[in-house]
Amino acid sequence: MSSLRARQKEDRRNRIVSSAKTLFKKKGYEKTTIESIAVAAGVSGVTVHNYYGTKAGVLLALVIESDKQLIARLNESLPRNESDIVSLAVAFAREVMDHAIANLEKDIWRQVIAAVTTEAGTRLSTAYSQLDDQLAHVLVRRIEAAQAAGALPDHLNPVHLGRALFQLQNARFIEFISSDAMTQDEIETRLRHDLVALFSVCASAPST
Amino acid sequence: MSSLRARQKEDRRNRIVSSAKTLFKKKGYEKTTIESIAVAAGVSGVTVHNYYGTKAGVLLALVIESDKQLIARLNESLPRNESDIVSLAVAFAREVMDHAIANLEKDIWRQVIAAVTTEAGTRLSTAYSQLDDQLAHVLVRRIEAAQAAGALPDHLNPVHLGRALFQLQNARFIEFISSDAMTQDEIETRLRHDLVALFSVCASAPST
DNA sequence: TAAAAACTTTTATGCAATAAAAATTTTTGC
DNA sequence: GCAAAAATTTTTATTGCATAAAAGTTTTTA
Incomplete structure (x- = not known):
């Protein structure tokens, strides 16, 4: 049984990674800011850091x-x-x-x-x-x-x-x-x- | 014939690299700031960037x-x-x-x-x-x-x-x-x- | 449903990297 | 030698990554 919390987390992970992939391909790695990934994924920049440590x-x-x-x-x-x-x-x-x-x-x-x-x-x-x-x-x-x-x-x-x-x-x-x-x-x-x-x-x- | 300018530049390069080596070995890479390398070498932080681009x-x-x-x-x-x-x-x-x-x-x-x-x-x-x-x-x-x-x-x-x-x-x-x-x-x-x-x-x- | 726990966000700070303007020093031409 | 020109460094300012601590929110649990 996956708790609501676990599902939300999984959801955020997916949104972050797929937003990142889109942005990396569209704007390149350097020009993609963590903040823009976060906005596209609907979370805060710090959350991206919390999940993945670094860009x-x-x-x-x-x-x-x-x-x-x-x-x-x-x-x-x-x-x-x-x-x-x-x-x-x-x-x-x-x-x-x-x-x-x-x-x-x-x-x-x-x-x-x-x-x-x-x-x-x-x-x-x-x-x-x-x-x-x-x-x-x-x-x-x-x-x-x-x-x-x-x-x-x-x-x-x-x-x-x-x-x-x-x-x-x-x-x-x-x-x-x-x-x-x-x-x-x-x-x-x-x-x-x-x-x-x-x-x-x-x-x-x-x-x- | 090497101009004064060329010699000064060479000098600064040497000071930067040897200061960096000392600091990297002493404090590690991450904890060594460009600013501290610059201070040890007697130049400004931006000069270090001008010379070597990045840390x-x-x-x-x-x-x-x-x-x-x-x-x-x-x-x-x-x-x-x-x-x-x-x-x-x-x-x-x-x-x-x-x-x-x-x-x-x-x-x-x-x-x-x-x-x-x-x-x-x-x-x-x-x-x-x-x-x-x-x-x-x-x-x-x-x-x-x-x-x-x-x-x-x-x-x-x-x-x-x-x-x-x-x-x-x-x-x-x-x-x-x-x-x-x-x-x-x-x-x-x-x-x-x-x-x-x-x-x-x-x-x-x-x-x- | 109220207290506890788990997360996220807000806020703040340090540092790398970069750019433009200002200041300095060396060179060059007279 | 000295003044203008050229080269180079420093100052100043900005952006973004990374990290930490406090504050706020939502889910869990009892």
């Missing part, structure tokens, strides 16, 4: 929602029988970039990345990191499938490979949003180069 | 100086005949983390990472990115040496491998500073896992 907190809340959709979409669309790891990682990266651009301007994504680091340890930043883990896990599952199909050596740890690929993809994603001039194609090329080079090493490394 | 700009200027030393140190100390890429990357990562911790608190490094992304495209952020390129190049040179020594296949592109390793190391570095609880050892382990997994793939990838 970046509101942004993070909004991104977390859309990232949940991204995870669902990736689970759906990422090929389930891809045995070439380079293709897999590139397809993953492409979906992530498509999703990012469809939802917010690069300018705003930069604020997201900044907020995740400066507000490390807060509720919202932690939630964001957990979504990253889930994203990495989408890769892990595909790698497990490839391994089961015999496309990868048995001694390989799929969790480790999935996380490594995610880190690399994420680093390149940040590079993508860090410059307005950077294209998806250029990032794709760089990621390809990363992977081709790494896969060429073939060290007989001990599994420490 | 984060001052921080970036200070980090850039210390990163130059890091590059020099890495060029010196990183083993010149290391044929094992995992060991090379791990040694690199360790030096970077040692240097970071010796200079500033994690808390402040988080502000650095945030500033580099939000202020993407500014003079200081660009300078920081160029230093990253130089850091990656330290790796590239070691890889070239290893390749020349026959420890790596000829078709491998050392620039691509160096950049990929740097991206991975950098991602793990950010993970390191993002949590006060995260230890260097844990990061080292994760980086090792990344690399061992990646090097196990051994795809016969086309050099696209």
